Amino acid sequence: MRIGLLFGSFNPIHTGHLILAEHFATRTDLREVWLVVSPRSPFKISHNLLPDTERLRLVQLALADNPRLRAEDIEFSLPRPSYTIATLDALRQRHPAHDFVLLMGGDNLPGLPRWQEAQRLLTEIDIYVYPRPGSETPDLITFPRVRVIEAPLLDISATYIRESLRLNRSIRYLVPAAVEAELRTLRPSA
Ligand SMILES: Nc1ncnc2c1ncn2[C@@H]1O[C@H](COP(=O)(O)OP(=O)(O)OP(=O)(O)O)[C@@H](O)[C@H]1O
Numbered sequence: 001m002r003i004g005l006l007f008g009s010f011n012p013i014h015t016g017h018l019i020l021a022e023h024f025a026t027r028t029d030l031r032e033v034w035l036v037v038s039p040r041s042p043f044k045i046s047h048n049l050l051p052d053t054e055r056l057r058l059v060q061l062a063l064a065d066n067p068r069l070r071a072e073d074i075e076f077s078l079p080r081p082s083y084t085i086a087t088l089d090a091l092r093q094r095h096p097a098h099d100f101v102l103l104m105g106g107d108n109l110p111g112l113p114r115w116q117e118a119q120r121l122l123t124e125i126d127i128y129v130y131p132r133p134g135s136e137t138p139d140l141i142t143f144p145r146v147r148v149i150e151a152p153l154l155d156i157s158a159t160y161i162r163e164s165l166r167l168n169r170s171i172r173y174l175v176p177a178a179v180e181a182e183l184r185t186l187r188p189s190a
């Protein structure tokens with residue numbers, strides 16, 4: 001079975017992630033998309049990072065009714081920061097019958113050569129890149145295992161959700177209703 005992997009901090013998960021994951025799970029050769037919650041992303045200095053377990057719970061709530069999308073917590077039991085190559089090795093060991101594909105925004109591609117064991121990543125796994133507005137997708141696009149796949153994108157981010165909560169503004173429709181309800185129990189004032 002071919003499975004797409006969408007890595008992120010998901011601080012919190014939002015509708016942009018969901019539209020993207022659903023697109024790849026239903027309109028490409030992938031059977032499922034797993035959202036891999038990273039306890040700590042190697043390059044990201046995240047302020048206001050919700051606890052790992054809370055971010056995972058929000059992803060689980062968001063995906064509860066969708067059999068093609070799955071919340072993956074494998075990085076919780078791996079060393080930190082969360083290196084994608086190590087996660088991939090662990091996933092392959094745990095699920096030898098699956099064929100994993102890395103999903104990545106065009107904005108992430110230029111930084112990929114600086115990822116841990118980037119060369120191995122580029123040769124060992126198919127990478128589906130979805131173009132994002134304003135981002136270049138230069139040289140790496142020529143790598144044999146990199147494929148560009150158009151996807152519908154919503155111009156929102158977790159930063160925008162966090163800022164909206166902080167300013168007491170609506171996040172309705174920007175996150176699933178169950179996620180909003182849970183976020184409001186975490187930040188009752190918002
Ligand atoms: N609106 C969106 N449309 C498509 N891809 C997105 C969108 N928002 C985030 N992504 C991608 O989803 C993956 C996981 O995202 P991440 O958890 O870093 O969320 P984020 O919304 O970018 O967070 P933050 O605003 O905190 O940086 C990343 O590869 C990111 O590029």
Ligand SMILES: O=C(O)c1ccc[n+]([C@@H]2O[C@H](COP(=O)([O-])O)[C@@H](O)[C@H]2O)c1
Nearest residue numbers: 007008009038041042044083084115116
């Ligand atoms: O493996 C690496 O060296 C590496 C370096 C940077 C980012 N990543 C992965 O990319 C995911 C998205 O990164 P970010 O910084 O956009 O949140 C993050 O969850 C990590 O799993 C991985």
